[in-house]
Amino acid sequence: MISAIKITNLDKKFRIQHHTERTLFHSFRNIFFRNYQYEEFYSLKNINLEINKGEFIGVIGANGAGKTTLLQLIAGIMKPTKGEILSNGKILPIIDLGSSINFELTGRENIFLSGSIIGLSKKEIKSKYSEIIRFSGLKKFIDVKTKHYSSGMKLRLIFSIYLLTNTDILLLDEVFGIGDIRFQKKCLKKMQDLVSEKKTFFLVSQSINLIRNFCDKVIFLDKGKIVYFGDSYVATKKYENLDMTSVETDYNEFGSKEIEITDVKLLNSEKKETTFFNKGEKMIIEIYYDNHKNIKNPMFGLAIFSNNVLLIGPNTSEANVLPFNLKKKGVVSFEIKQIPFQIKKCSLTVAIHSYHGDILYHRKERCKIINIKQNNKQYPFFKTEYNWSFR
Numbered sequence: 001m002i003s004a005i006k007i008t009n010l011d012k013k014f015r016i017q018h019h020t021e022r023t024l025f026h027s028f029r030n031i032f033f034r035n036y037q038y039e040e041f042y043s044l045k046n047i048n049l050e051i052n053k054g055e056f057i058g059v060i061g062a063n064g065a066g067k068t069t070l071l072q073l074i075a076g077i078m079k080p081t082k083g084e085i086l087s088n089g090k091i092l093p094i095i096d097l098g099s100s101i102n103f104e105l106t107g108r109e110n111i112f113l114s115g116s117i118i119g120l121s122k123k124e125i126k127s128k129y130s131e132i133i134r135f136s137g138l139k140k141f142i143d144v145k146t147k148h149y150s151s152g153m154k155l156r157l158i159f160s161i162y163l164l165t166n167t168d169i170l171l172l173d174e175v176f177g178i179g180d181i182r183f184q185k186k187c188l189k190k191m192q193d194l195v196s197e198k199k200t201f202f203l204v205s206q207s208i209n210l211i212r213n214f215c216d217k218v219i220f221l222d223k224g225k226i227v228y229f230g231d232s233y234v235a236t237k238k239y240e241n242l243d244m245t246s247v248e249t250d251y252n253e254f255g256s257k258e259i260e261i262t263d264v265k266l267l268n269s270e271k272k273e274t275t276f277f278n279k280g281e282k283m284i285i286e287i288y289y290d291n292h293k294n295i296k297n298p299m300f301g302l303a304i305f306s307n308n309v310l311l312i313g314p315n316t317s318e319a320n321v322l323p324f325n326l327k328k329k330g331v332v333s334f335e336i337k338q339i340p341f342q343i344k345k346c347s348l349t350v351a352i353h354s355y356h357g358d359i360l361y362h363r364k365e366r367c368k369i370i371n372i373k374q375n376n377k378q379y380p381f382f383k384t385e386y387n388w389s390f391r
Helices: 024-033 067-075 107-117 122-136 151-163 181-196 208-214 232-240 244-248
Strands: 003-018 037-052 056-060 082-087 091-094 169-173 200-204 217-222 225-231 252-254 259-267 276-278 283-291 299-306 309-312 329-336 345-353 360-373 386-390
Touching: 003 067, 037 067, 037 200, 037 225, 056 067, 056 181, 056 208, 056 232, 067 082, 067 091, 067 169, 067 200, 067 217, 091 151, 107 122, 107 151, 122 151, 151 181, 181 200, 181 208, 200 208, 208 232, 217 232, 225 232, 259 345, 259 360, 283 299, 283 345
Parallel strands: 056 200, 056 217, 091 169, 169 200, 276 360
Antiparallel strands: 003 037, 003 082, 217 225, 252 360, 259 283, 283 329, 299 309, 299 345, 329 386, 345 360
C-alpha cells in the first residue's frame, strides 16, 4: 500500500496569554517590559499515524479533543510544535465552506473566484464548470448574486466546487449540515467514487451513523491523544460508551492551591444542578473555594470553549466585584441571564489567580461539559447580561 499521510511523534502546543488590564498605560508597560502571563496546553500529544491512499478516515472525539487542530496541521495551516507530517499528493482542506464566497458576485462568478483561490487555473475551472453547476443543482440561479441565495444554496455551490476539483487528499471538518438529505447522499456517493479512484478523505463529524457507515477506519481522539485507531464500528462504540461525565473529573489542573477550587456546579433557572440547558435559558456557574492561606483580593475567572475557540472569558478583576477580604470558605457565582451560544456542546474552565493575574492559585481545565439544546431564537452576545455574586 502507498501512504497518503504519515505522521510521526506529532505534538501541538498552544500558549494562552492572560489579559487582566485594559488601559493604554498597561498595554505600553506590557510591551516594553514583556509583562505577560502565559499558560501552555497541548492540543495534540504524541500522534503517530499512517494513512494509505484510497482510505476514508473518520475523526471523532468530544469538543476540544484536537480534531480540527489535526486537520489544520495536515493541511499546513498550522505548524506542529514537534514531529513530522509527510504527505503524498495535493491536499484540499474543506474547513470553512463559506470563506471564499463573495456575496456580491453571482454563482457563476463565484465558481471562478473560489476555483482560483484553491489553486485551479482558468482552463481547469472551465473544464469543470458544467459539472459543478449540474452537481450543485443551481442552474436556474447561477447568474443570481449569491447574497440572494439561501444558506443551503451557498453551501451546495461551494461544496460542489471543492468536491469536483482534482485533489488527492480532502480534509472535511463538520461539513455535512449542507443542503438537504438528497444533496448529502449525492455528496457521499461522489466521495465513495473518488475513494475507489484512490483519493483519500478525512472526515470530522459528530454523526456516529455517518462515520460508521462510510469510513474505512476511524481515529478516536480524547484530550489530544489517540484513544483508538482502526475499525469504524469499534471506534464509534468506544466513543458512544465514553462516559461524558467522566470528563468532569478527568481533567488537567494546575496551581499552588493556596486558594483551592473544591467544587464547580452548573445550575439552571430553578437552581437545580444539571449539565443540560436550553438556548436562552439562565445558567449559573458556582465556584466553591477554600482559602487555605487567607489570600486577599484574588481574581476568580472562567472560560467557556467550543473546541479550542473561546466563547467568553470573564473575571472578577475586570468586573471589580469581589470583596478585598474573602471568607475562609465560600462560593463565587457567575450568572448568564440568557445562554446565547449557537453550539450544542461546550466546555468550562475555572481558575483563581492573584488580582493582576501574575500568580496562579488553582485552575481546573475543561472541568465541565455543557450541553445546549438549540432552538430558532437568536440571543446576540452584545445583549447578553452577566453578573458575579458571592456568599
